[in-house]
Amino acid sequence: MIIIPAVDIKNGKCVRLFQGRMDKETVFSDDPAAMAKRWEEEGAKLIHIIDLDGAFKKIPKNLNSIKKIIKMIGVGIQVGGGIRNEETIRMFLDLGVKKVIIGTEAITNPGMVKDACKEFPEQIVVGIDARDGWVAIEGWTQTTEIRAIDLAKQFEDCGVAAINFTDIHRDGMQTGVNIDETRRLAEAVSIPVVASGGVSTIEDIIKLLPLEEVGVTGVITGRALYSGTLNLREAIKISQQKISTQNKNF
DSSP: OEEEEEEEEETTEEEEEETTEEEEEEEEESOHHHHHHHHHHTTOSEEEEEEHHHHHHTSOOOHHHHHHHHHHOOSEEEEESSOOSHHHHHHHHHHTOSEEEEOHHHHHOHHHHHHHHHHSTTOEEEEEEEETTEEEETTTTEEEEEEHHHHHHTTTTTTOOEEEEEEGGGTTTOSOOOHHHHHHHHHHOSSOEEEESOOOSHHHHHHHGGGGGGTEEEEEEOHHHHHTSSOHHHHHHHHHHHHHHHHHHO
């Protein structure tokens, strides 16, 4: 299981939100690229970048910050926030982004997402953010009448690289990952699932590891790293030990 640090960008700064609320932010750094570099140096193999302003404005707004991150680090990054068309997807991939995350358009324009998966195989991640099991869109400001599992099933066999599944109520709250809902989603589809929302301590990582058996391949963590309740090196070591044990048993 891969541990993926999150770098959320708002007004050019690295922040964390409570439950996705733009008026409930904590600024952790004026230099998102420096934070991304720090996580790379601590062993991260993939960095999760979200343009929060882009998510609300429906168009990338922190492009300069993202470009700086791309230039500064050597590991892959996945980017989301304000990505609404194939032109934007292509722009990010041409810049060197490894994977592009599409959220709102998965609901409002699933055809575009499926076409993008064909055009850019294994580079499109579908972001599914849920509130009490119902998908939320437009920067989490609107809750739909579509269940997260039902949405995920629509993208089977399309070439989606992964599904990032976030429990909104737990995001930024450090109350523990929603293990049951994450398991249900992973069991419902063959697409790899990345868990997000609620990670607090190393115990949360340990609780997630058994879900590898049902297709949970990674976990995104943000506030726990910034507040110091989770040590990235330790989390990566724990996840690698699990892999080593599995290989030895095999």
